[in-house]
Amino acid sequence: MKNAIVWFRKTLRIHDNPMLIWAESSQDFDSIIPIYILEENWSHEKTGKLGNNRLSFLFDSLLDLDNNLKNNFDTRLQIFSGDPCEVIESILNTKDSKVKSLLTDYCSEPGSINDIFQVTENLEKNDINVKVFPAVNTILDIEKIIKNKNFKLPKSTNDMEKIFNDNHIIGPYGNLIDGDLPTPKKICSDSLFVKSIKKQKHISNFYIPIEEIRERNYQLKLEVGFENSYFLGGETEALKRLEKKISERPDFVNSFRKPKTYSTNEDNNPMEPTTTGLSPYISNGCLSVRLVWNECASIQNSGHTKPPESLHGQLMFREMFYLLSRSVENWDSDIGNINCKPVKWGDYDEEKIRAWELGKTGFPYIDAMMRQLEATGWMHHLGRHAVSCFLTRGQLWQNWKYGRDIFERKLIDSDWAVNNGNWLWLAGVAPFSMPYYRVYNPCPDKKSSLNVETEKATFIRYWIPELSLFPSKYIFEPNLAPLEIQKSSNCIIGEDYPFPIVDRKNTRKENLIKFKSNIKQ
Secondary structure (H helix, E strand, O other): OOEEEEEEOOOOOOOOOHHHHHHHHOOOOOEEEEEEEEOOOOOOOOOOOOOHHHHHHHHHHHHHHHHHHHHHHOOOOEEEEOOHHHHHHHHHOOOOOOEEEEEEEOOOOHHHHHHHHHHHHHHHHOOOEEEEEOOOOOOOOHHHHHOOOOOOOOOOHHHHHHHHHHOOOEOOOOOEOOOOOOOOOOOOOOHHHHHHHHHOHHHOOOEEOHHHHHHHHHHHHHHHOHHHOOOOOOHHHHHHHHHHHHHOOHHHHHHOOHHHOOOOOEOOEOOOOOOOOOHHHHHOOOOOHHHHHHHHHHHOOOOOOOOOOOHHHHHHHHHHHHHHHHHOOOOOOOOOOOOOOOOOOOOOOHHHHHHHHHOOOOOHHHHHHHHHHHHHOOOOHHHHHHHHHHHHHHOOOOOHHHHHHHHHHHOOOOOHHHHHHHHHHHOOOOOOOOOOOOOOOOOOOOOOOOOOOOOOOHHHHHHOHHHOOOOHHHHOOHHHOOHHHHHHOOOOEOOOEOOOOOOHHHHHHHHHHHHHHHHHO
């Protein structure tokens, strides 16, 4: 049989998967070999760049993809770890491989682009066709758009709406003209060749049995705590959440205004976000962003909210960051980046960074958000606004890249283009940033734009159990509570919970002066 390698990278699903649709109809090969190549070194030592929650979400997704491939097409996902060129070459060197094509999805990260360039160069020497499918994890064909002679760097959803209109992306009813694809009906896999791959000695250094993924995932969940594994990875879970949070809630979709959602999650469940909670599934490719767009469009009425606050507006922001990440040189740096004002941040302060990361700053709202991130790998967007502002221009005057790296390691919805874009925005250094002098108060009240539930303060009590008995009046700034209240609440500030690591009012004032001075220079 003639074989094609289907290299899953950021498309861990079988719905709206152009690689599988192409494979179903292609006359160039008869069988597919589905593979995934882990970036992480396959080691039980904690030396990888992914935190436990993020890695567990990925393992969930791989296990679910393997199960869906088995149930729908009677084939299995083959998982490897190592350099992609070496892994793929080892498959080609298997006896009677008869590989004629490699199909994979476009990824915009510099490392991923370099990987596919090298793989393509190697395979073309062996007369093997490589097909990279664009617009699989985005709505737009990113490379096509940025190469357009009329392309200008977008700064807002207004700019994005113009790009969508100019490129005829949206139909008359708000749906995407190039809609999401159905699940293929019939795909074959050469089981004999797959078995042959597993037996090859030269592949043993790369190959990871699915049973090892399952066992490693179980150990990760033990470490994290099963009660904190709220977002289970995978396409199956993604489609359930899409139905529960969007398809069955037309009123929610039509009235959705993201800045008005509560950052402290649902009242009766500190784990459940007041937004859709779909971002981890989209960023990992378990859920098609095109399907999400079309599902929203199908239930919108004439009075639905508009970008930037609507759900479509949020997806446009995502597309904007993808375009910028590919058209702005040094997108992930504060040097040589035209989208980053040259601000001279303070020297790396390990004590401050550590307190921020561990949720021990003495500011309960900030600490609760960071503890939620550590425990679950997720945080509401307004919480991200607050902790990012606090770390940079608000209180600690630390370089945004330090926070970016921590988010990159821990967030289950981490995305290179989006993560860098958000940090540039919230540090106040990007052209699309809010004015630098708009600093979030880390001790919010009920009128705060952070949309915090303050009457019961359930979210704070859940994530900071030291303060669980504190009266709501003082819980957001407990150092101001009289000593007798601290004693009656079984929490002495400075002993059971830290004093604030900075004077929030003084640091805000000082940092505004420093930021303004940097801009003038």
